[in-house]
Amino acid sequence: MISRVWHGWTTPANADAYERLLLTTVLPGIRARDLPGYHGAYLYRRASDDGAEVEFVTTMLFDSLDGVRAFAGADYAHGVVPPAARALLARFDARSQHYDVRLAP
Numbered sequence: 664m665i666s667r668v669w670h671g672w673t674t675p676a677n678a679d680a681y682e683r684l685l686l687t688t689v690l691p692g693i694r695a696r697d698l699p700g701y702h703g704a705y706l707y708r709r710a711s712d713d714g715a716e717v718e719f720v721t722t723m724l725f726d727s728l729d730g731v732r733a734f735a736g737a738d739y740a741h742g743v744v745p746p747a748a749r750a751l752l753a754r755f756d757a758r759s760q761h762y763d764v765r766l767a768p
Contacts, residue, residue, distance in 0.1 A: 664702070664764040667723040667731055669742055671755035675710070678717035681751040682708060685719070689748060693723075693734070700730030716753060724764070731761065 673681045702724040731739045740758045
């Protein structure tokens with residue numbers, strides 16, 4: 664199994680709106696694509712120690728890199744960030760990292 668990990672940061676003022684967008688539109692839209700080998704996503708949220716920004720991490724699970732390519736295209740490491748999400752983000756990873764999952768619950 665492959666874990667695709669990506670980070671994005673918002674201002675505190677945009678954090679709730681960004682989370683809502685992910686939970687109601689972006690992640691359900693990915694699920695609706697019925698991608699081969701896609702097993703869903705985890706979403707993490709954390710405020711920075713100084714309170715200046717809010718970090719979001721998504722972890723998507725796929726059977727293989729072929730599934731990741733079905734999601735992201737041939738350059739599978741590029742960050743897939745819809746325009747509505749870009750509008751709420753202060754900054755984000757241009758590229759995602761991919762890990763072989765060695766242990767899962």
